[in-house]
Amino acid sequence: MSPLPSELFLALRYLRPRRTFVSVITVISTLGAMLGVAVLIIVIAVMSGFDREWRERILGCNAHLKIAIPNAVMREYAGLLSLLSTNPAVRGAAPFVLEQVLMVGKPIVGSDAPIRGPVLRGVDPDLESKISVLPSSLIQGEFDLNGRGLVVGSEIAREMELSVGDHVTIYSPNSIRRMEKSLRDGKKEADLGADYEVRGVFDVGFNDFNAMMVVTSLENGQYLYNLDNGIHGIFVMLKDPFQADAMRESLRPLVSSDLAITTWKEDNAQLFGALATEKTMMYVILFVVFIIAAFAIVNSEITFAVSKFKDIGLLKALGASNAYVMRIFLGHSMAVGVLGVGLGYALGRLFLHHINDILNLVRSMTGFDMLPAAIYQIRELPYEVLPLDVAIICGGGFLICTAAGLLPAWLAARLDPVEALRHE
Incomplete structure (x- = not known):
């Protein structure tokens, strides 16, 4: 007997179908969340790194x-x-x-x-x-x-x-x-x-x-x-x-x-204000992109719910309530969110750890310098992963994934068990 609540047990069970090792629908949904979180962490960390770099240099000579x-x-x-x-x-x-x-x-x-x-x-x-x-x-x-x-x-x-x-x-x-x-x-x-x-x-x-x-x-x-x-x-x-x-x-x-x-904050208010505005706008733009990606998760979850048409009918025939069915499919989208956010965080940190190696490789292969020293006055791309940024990105990503599962869960809960089992 599983120690987990039955709804959560079924939600996690659906992450891995019977015939294949991994569900294609689960992979698509997880990839969307993973890439969204990874890109947000990378971009915001680089912007925070530039903010720190400029602050240190300004404080060094002012x-x-x-x-x-x-x-x-x-x-x-x-x-x-x-x-x-x-x-x-x-x-x-x-x-x-x-x-x-x-x-x-x-x-x-x-x-x-x-x-x-x-x-x-x-x-x-x-x-x-x-x-x-x-x-x-x-x-x-x-x-x-x-x-x-x-x-x-x-x-x-x-x-x-x-x-x-x-x-x-x-x-x-x-x-x-x-x-x-x-x-x-x-x-x-x-x-x-x-x-x-x-x-x-x-x-x-x-x-x-x-x-x-x-x-x-x-x-x-x-x-x-x-x-x-x-x-x-x-x-x-x-x-x-x-x-x-x-x-x-x-x-x-x-x-x-x-x-x-x-x-020093007042003397350099214009520069730090511009950096803060750029970071805020980047947050907004990337979260909008994340929300657009969430529609793909909605589509995947709806497809997943339709594929479980028979299972829903059996559960309802056995007395499962609409709320019970809704919790199963909402739990599935939450599990996808946790998996996607966790993998996205790991991918983002891994990319940041090797970001300058990647830039050097691109420079050696193409001859294109993405960070001209005459302009940026830096030899390596700075980055700084702030705990607050991680909390906002990962928390926001999880909430978006959860919200993306609300509509499919609601539609699954409204299925008629008689209709689902008519041809079985």
């Missing part, structure tokens, strides 16, 4: 908190730096100057000297390693900002054909205004900008940063912008970046009301 006076210069900041440095939740804090400049490179044979408009970041070399990965991300030269030392992003170096030891001229908005004033006053001498030596080239793995950032000492930044001893703000690195909002709220009562404190 502070978790930025403290500044909007459209003004900070001059009294020593006390605030001391307060931040003694906070146990803070990994590091450092003053900065951050503004756009005009940078003119060396003349290139056959063309004029290249000109770019990067953002210049003036930093304290002794503190920079506590708030960013810049000092450890050099691919050429050294993080030497003494005198007129400068380190530049790899993309800027490539575009302007710069290497260690080359010299560039930097014009700040103030120096350009002084040039204009000199010309208006008819002076023969004008501000020709400041000459800097490229001491290093960095690559932080974030293309926008590599293409738009040059770094020099805090003193050079203050000189370029006539700040004297003033700064544009303070960068703060936390031990836990996800505590940035809580840290901001705890700092508000301790600092001047004219200081604005922004978090």
Whole structure:
């Protein structure tokens, strides 16, 4: 005697018919659920991986908190730096100057000297390693900002054909205004900008940063912008970046009301918002595809119910109720759902484990690179399987399979036993 309820016993028994090892109808239904779950897990895991990758790279070269006076210069900041440095939740804090400049490179044979408009970041070399990965991300030269030392992003170096030891001229908005004033006053001498030596080239793995950032000492930044001893703000690195909002709220009562404190989430809200929207839309699109696939499961379950026409008649002739018959066929679709979801999860994890091997094989066979380093700045496709995503996908897949079995189960329960046994 089976310990299972009779309805569940029959539902599981129908997964394997008498004459063949596996029911074709069961295989078709299970494959639909399996492929739907596997594709969802693979796509969502890759999108979560990109989200993690971008977050790590952004947090590596951007502070978790930025403290500044909007459209003004900070001059009294020593006390605030001391307060931040003694906070146990803070990994590091450092003053900065951050503004756009005009940078003119060396003349290139056959063309004029290249000109770019990067953002210049003036930093304290002794503190920079506590708030960013810049000092450890050099691919050429050294993080030497003494005198007129400068380190530049790899993309800027490539575009302007710069290497260690080359010299560039930097014009700040103030120096350009002084040039204009000199010309208006008819002076023969004008501000020709400041000459800097490229001491290093960095690559932080974030293309926008590599293409738009040059770094020099805090003193050079203050000189370029006539700040004297003033700064544009303070960068703060936390031990836990996800505590940035809580840290901001705890700092508000301790600092001047004219200081604005922004978090890394706010500074990069557009990027992370776009990633979240893409992930949500992908969820919706793939679940719609899954629902369409569920119609194939409905069709298979109806075919299965029709094939069991005689069995239904016998059960009803023996006194089985409509609810009893409905539970049998609903149990069958639920069993298909459990089997399909389980196999889909296993297939998805297996594919993700070998996804970069598969990409490398495709690249070697076709010569087509699906992840150009110049665009994505990654060597391997990132992925991250989050427990919440797995729960949503597997739970949603099981519910869709169960719902797909409701109509066939209801139709099977309404069959007339007399009609079913008339020709037997």
